[in-house]
Amino acid sequence: MSRRNRVLAVVALVGLLGLSGCLGLFGGGSVGDDRLDRAPAGDDYAWNASVDAHITVLSDATFEAVYRVNGSEATLYRPDGLGGRTPLDVRAVRYQYPNGTVINGSTLAARGGVTQNRDEVTVTLPADVEGGRLAFTAGSTPKRFSLPTYVDGSYEVVLPPGRDVSLPVFGQISPGDYDTPVRTDDRDRVHITWGDVTADSVTVQFYQPGDLRILGGLVALAGVVGVGGLLYYRRQIERLRRLREEHGLDVDTDDDDRQGPPPGMG
Structure with missing residues (x-):
């Protein structure tokens, strides 16, 4: 490889590493006020919840979370599936002082800070x-x-209205030591609570009852198609058998002494 090609290869590698964030060249910075000050996706936040972490999952594949925090900062991220982290796409950030006063995200950023890098959001x-x-x-x-x-x-x-977790396989809850039964409120929402979570993550897989009806219909349709295919296959076999008989090809080779001419040639 020539010197020029080696230089180009190094430049390309550095560019790829920079774009992926591996060298921190595009390591992020402060989160914009327009993102911080958006209105919550659903109802107002559950400030009065008695738990340390309250999550309301919404129908549009978003969630609202309220955490009781201690210390000077909080880091928000997701596992990236490769052993690393990726920053959580936080928006509509709010902070409630111990006296009940609530400030928006840009005010929180001014009094503390909300920054993002390639791994996490730090509040x-x-x-x-x-x-x-x-x-x-x-x-x-x-x-x-x-x-x-x-x-x-x-x-x-708290799950979106009309969702359920009670059927195994379709509904799963982790960790499994939730200490109060799954229950529904007046908005037909399922609540799952844990008295003390020490696991690394909380995961809830849920479904709509209508999904099961659709799945049942697909299974029934697959069964009908399978039976129809089997009947068609058997009809084709029977048709071939009749054709063999008509052309004298359906002979019993056990009685063939191999002395005469082939079938149809005698």
Whole structure:
């Protein structure tokens, strides 16, 4: 390889590493006010929840979360599937002081900070207080909520209206030590609570009852198609057998002494 080609290869490699964030060349910075100050995707945040972490999963594959925070900052991320992290797409950020006062995301950024790099979003809390609650909206996936446990303690996950988790395989809950039964409220929403979560993540897979009817219909259709295919196959076999008989090809070779001419030639 010539010197010029080697230089081009190194430049290309550096460019790829930079674009992927591996060298921190595009390592991020402050999150924009327009993103921080958006309105929550659903109802107002559950500031009065009695748990340490309250998550409301919405029908449009987003969720609203409220965490009781301690310390000076919170880091928000998802596993990227390769052993690393990717920043959580937080928006509509709010902070509630211990006295109940709520400030929006841009005010929180001014009094503390909200920054993002290639691994995570870091929320720096106001330095003049201890504790409080941090709330935000972020994206989820249809029929499945999964998120790391940013704080230890009690958790509650509320599913969208009309969803269920009671049927095995289609509905799954992890960790499995939730200490109150799944229940529905007046909006037909399932609530799942844990008294003390120490696992690395909380995951809930859920479904709509209508999904099961659709699946049952597809299974029935597949059965009808399978039976129809079998009958067609048997008819074709029978047709070939009749053709062999008509052309004298359906002979019993056990009685053939191999002395005479082939069938039809005698």
